[in-house]
Amino acid sequence: MRIVSTNFIPDQSRPGLTTTAIGAVDLQGAGGNWATVGRRSRGGRRVHRQREKRKGKSVGLRIGTLNVGTMTGKGRELADVMERRKVDILCVQETRWKGSKARSIGAGFKLFYYGVDSKRNGVGVVLKEEFVRNVLEVKRVSDRVMSLKLEIKRVMLNVVSGYAPQVGCELEEKERFWSELDEVMESIPTGERVVIGADFNGHVGEGNAGDEEVMGKFGVKERNLEGQMVVDFAKRMDMGVVNTYFQKREEHRVTYKSGGRRTQVDYILCRRGNLKEISDCKVVVGESVARQHRMVVCRMTLMVCKTKRSKIEIEKKTKWWKLKKEECCEEFRQKLRQALGGQVVLPDDWETTAEVIRETGRKVLGVSSGRRKEDKETWWWNEEVQESIQRKRLAKKKWDMDRTEENRQEYKELQRRVKREVSKAKQKAYYELYTRLDTREGEKDLYRLARQRDRDGKDVQKVRVIKDREGRVLTSEESVQSRWKEYFEELMNEENEREKRVEVVNSVEQKVDKIRKDEVRKALKRMKSGKAVGPDDIPVEV
Numbered sequence: 163m164r165i166v167s168t169n170f171i172p173d174q175s176r177p178g179l180t181t182t183a184i185g186a187v188d189l190q191g192a193g194g195n196w197a198t199v200g201r202r203s204r205g206g207r208r209v210h211r212q213r214e215k216r217k218g219k220s221v222g223l224r225i226g227t228l229n230v231g232t233m234t235g236k237g238r239e240l241a242d243v244m245e246r247r248k249v250d251i252l253c254v255q256e257t258r259w260k261g262s263k264a265r266s267i268g269a270g271f272k273l274f275y276y277g278v279d280s281k282r283n284g285v286g287v288v289l290k291e292e293f294v295r296n297v298l299e300v301k302r303v304s305d306r307v308m309s310l311k312l313e314i315k316r317v318m319l320n321v322v323s324g325y326a327p328q329v330g331c332e333l334e335e336k337e338r339f340w341s342e343l344d345e346v347m348e349s350i351p352t353g354e355r356v357v358i359g360a361d362f363n364g365h366v367g368e369g370n371a372g373d374e375e376v377m378g379k380f381g382v383k384e385r386n387l388e389g390q391m392v393v394d395f396a397k398r399m400d401m402g403v404v405n406t407y408f409q410k411r412e413e414h415r416v417t418y419k420s421g422g423r424r425t426q427v428d429y430i431l432c433r434r435g436n437l438k439e440i441s442d443c444k445v446v447v448g449e450s451v452a453r454q455h456r457m458v459v460c461r462m463t464l465m466v467c468k469t470k471r472s473k474i475e476i477e478k479k480t481k482w483w484k485l486k487k488e489e490c491c492e493e494f495r496q497k498l499r500q501a502l503g504g505q506v507v508l509p510d511d512w513e514t515t516a517e518v519i520r521e522t523g524r525k526v527l528g529v530s531s532g533r534r535k536e537d538k539e540t541w542w543w544n545e546e547v548q549e550s551i552q553r554k555r556l557a558k559k560k561w562d563m564d565r566t567e568e569n570r571q572e573y574k575e576l577q578r579r580v581k582r583e584v585s586k587a588k589q590k591a592y593y594e595l596y597t598r599l600d601t602r603e604g605e606k607d608l609y610r611l612a613r614q615r616d617r618d619g620k621d622v623q624k625v626r627v628i629k630d631r632e633g634r635v636l637t638s639e640e641s642v643q644s645r646w647k648e649y650f651e652e653l654m655n656e657e658n659e660r661e662k663r664v665e666v667v668n669s670v671e672q673k674v675d676k677i678r679k680d681e682v683r684k685a686l687k688r689m690k691s692g693k694a695v696g697p698d699d700i701p702v703e704v
Contacts, residue, residue, distance in 0.1 A: 221314055221464045225321070226446075227253040227359025227428055229455035233275070233286070234258065235584050236451055237267035238543050239551055240288065243451050245269050249459055250290045253323035253359030257284035262302050266618040268543060274310060274621060276302035285323040298635060300621040301349075307342045311354075311635070315466030318635055320350050324360030329388060336388075340395060347399045351634050355439075357462070358401070358431040361455070364388025365425055366403060373397075375434070378407035382415055382426035396431060404430040404443045404460050414444040419562075420454045430460050439463050450551075450558035453577075478529040480520065490527065498522045543587070550576070550583045 226249045230236060233254070244252055254273075260280040267273050270291030277284030283305040289297070289312075299311040309322040324343055327335045343358075350356055367385030370377050376396040385393075396403055405415070405426065417428040430443060443460035451457075484490045501518050554576040561569040598604030628645055629635055636642050 219315070219466050221317075221466050223251065223314075223319075223462045223464065224249045224459055225251045225253075225357050225359065225430065225462055226457050226459035227255070227323070227361070227430055228452060228457040229255045229325070229361040229428060230452050231256055231454070232258040233273070233284075235581055237273070238269070239451050241267045241269040241271040242548075242551075243449050243457070244271055244288065244290070247446055247449075247457070247459065249457075250293060251321055251357075252288040252457075253321065254286045254288060255284075255323065255325035255361040256282075257286050258282065259284050259286075263619055264300075264621055266614070272618060274300055274308070276305060276308050278305045283325060285325050287321055287323050297622055301346065303342050303346060304339075306339050307346060309346050309350075313635065314464060316638070317464050317466050318351075318354035319464070320354055320356045322346055322356065322358040322360070324358060324362070326360065326362045326364065326388065326391075328363050329386070336391070340391060343395065344398070353634075355436055355464070356401075356433055358429075359458070360431075361428050362388065362392045363427050364390075364392050365427065366392055366406060366429070370406065376401065377403040380409050380415060381406045382412070382424075392429065400434050401431045402434045402437050404432060404437070404440055405458060407437070407440075408443050410444050413447060417445055417456050417458055418454055419456070428455060428458050430458055432462075439465075447562065448555065448559045450555045450573075450577075478531065480523045480529055481527045482523060484527045494522065494526045497526050547580075547583050547587050550580045554580050 224247075226244075226247075230240065233240075240252075240254075243249075254275075257275050257277055258280055259275050259277045262276050264272060264274045267288065271288050272291070272294045273286050273288045274297075275284065275286030285306060285308050287308070287310050289310075293312060293314070296312045296314055297310060298313050300308070301310075302308045306325045306327075307322070309320055312319045312321065322343070324339070326339050347356070365383055365386050366377060366381045366389040368379065368381045368383060370379040370381075373393055376393060392403065395401075405417075405428075412424075415426060416424045417426050418424070432440065439462050441461045441463060443458065446457040446459055449457060485494060498519065501522050502515075554573070557569070557573040557576045561573045595604065595607060599608065628642060630641075630645055636645055
C-alpha cells in the first residue's frame, strides 16, 4: 500500500483513492499522517461493474444543515441553492415560522417545519421531490427538535433537525433540549440509520485527545462548555461528529461568521457504525441565503437491497383545452369527419363514435405527460427576482473575500433590494389572480392552488409500510404478510366484551342452580327421615 506523506485525506476524485470517515479514523496515526484508504481496482470497467452488481445497489445522498435565520421570503431561494448544490435533504434551524405543517417551497422541494413563535426558534427538514413520497413518519417534539423517518429502497433513514439554545440561555433550557434529543434517539431502533443536522451553538474545538472514538481532530479553535455537551451526547449515543473527520481548509470548516468572529457551531452527526458510508463533508461557501451561517453538506452512500422495478401507470389526458383555439377546433372537425367517413350525422352506435372522437382528439390535440405541474405557489418567481438574488450572491462572495465597509454596505443594500423585489413580484402575481377570479379560468387556478396546498400540507401522502409489535418498521413482503396474518388471527379469534359478560352470567346462573338443587335434596331427605323442616331450609329464588 502506497503511503501519502502529506497531511490530508485523499480526495475521491483522484483515481484509485476513496475516502470515508471510518477510514480516516482507522488510518490516522500518532503523527497525524494519512494513508490511502483504498487502492486502484484491477480488471477494467467490466469487472468493476460486475463486482458492484454482486455487492448490491447503492444510493448516493447529499445531506446538509443550515441555520437560515428566518424562512420568510427565502423559500424559493433556498430551493434554488439546494438544486444548484445538489442537496437532497437539508435540516434547517431558526425558521421562525409558527405552526406544525408542511408546504412546497418550489423547484420540487418540500419543507416540513414546526414552530411555536414567529419571532424565535423553529426547526424543519427540506426534502427533494423524489424523497417526499418516502416519508413514513414525522415527529415534531418541540420548536428545537423534530425528526423524519424515510424508507429508501428498504433502508430506514432517520433525519433529525436540532437547534440548541445559545450560550447565554438558562441551563434549564439547555438541559431540556438535550433531554428531548436523547428521547428522540432512544425511540429509534438500533438497526436504522440516523443523521442529525443541527446548530448546537457550541465549539467542539480543534484536536481530539481523549475523544478519538466520537470525533476527528479537524475542528475550529478551542472547546467551550456547549461543545463539551455535544461530545458527551455523541459518547452517550455512540455517534460521530462528521465535520471533524475531514481535513479541509479553514474556509471549508468555519460555519459561522459575524463581524470578526469565525467559528464552527453547525454539525452533522451519524452513528459510528455508519461512518464508513460518509465519503466527504465540508462547508459550502459562496451562498447568500443566510447572513451569518453557512451550509454544511456531507456525501453519504447507502447500500440498499435489490428490488424489482414496479411499473407505475401514469394517467395521460387528452389536451381538450386546445379546442378553445379556432385553428385547432377547425382541424379537429376536419379530422373527425374524415374518421367518420364524411358523415354529417353521427352513427347510432355511440360507443364506437365516442372511441373515434377520443382517438382523433389524441392525434390532433396531443396528450399530457401525466406528471403534476409543480411550483404553482411560486409562479411569481420571475427573471427580475432571480437576477436580484444572483447580484446578492456575488456581493456576499465579494464581501467574504474582502471584508471592507464598502462591500458590506453594498451587500446590505442588495439584501434590502431582494426583499423588495420578492414582495413586489408576489403582490403583482396575487393581484392578477384576484382580478381573474371573476372568470372561469381564474376559479380553476384558485381551486388548483388550494388542492396543491392541501396535498403539500400532508406529512405522509401514502401509507406504504406497517410496524410490528415493538414498533419496528417492516419492509420485506414476507414479514408484512406475516404481520397481517397475525393481526387478523387475533382480530377474528378475540372475544368481545358482550360475549364475555354473557359467559359470566351463564356461569353464575349454573352455579346458583346447582346450589338450589343441592338444598332441595337435603330438605327432602330430612322430611323422609321425619325431621322437622323450617322455612330457612327451603331454597328461594336468587
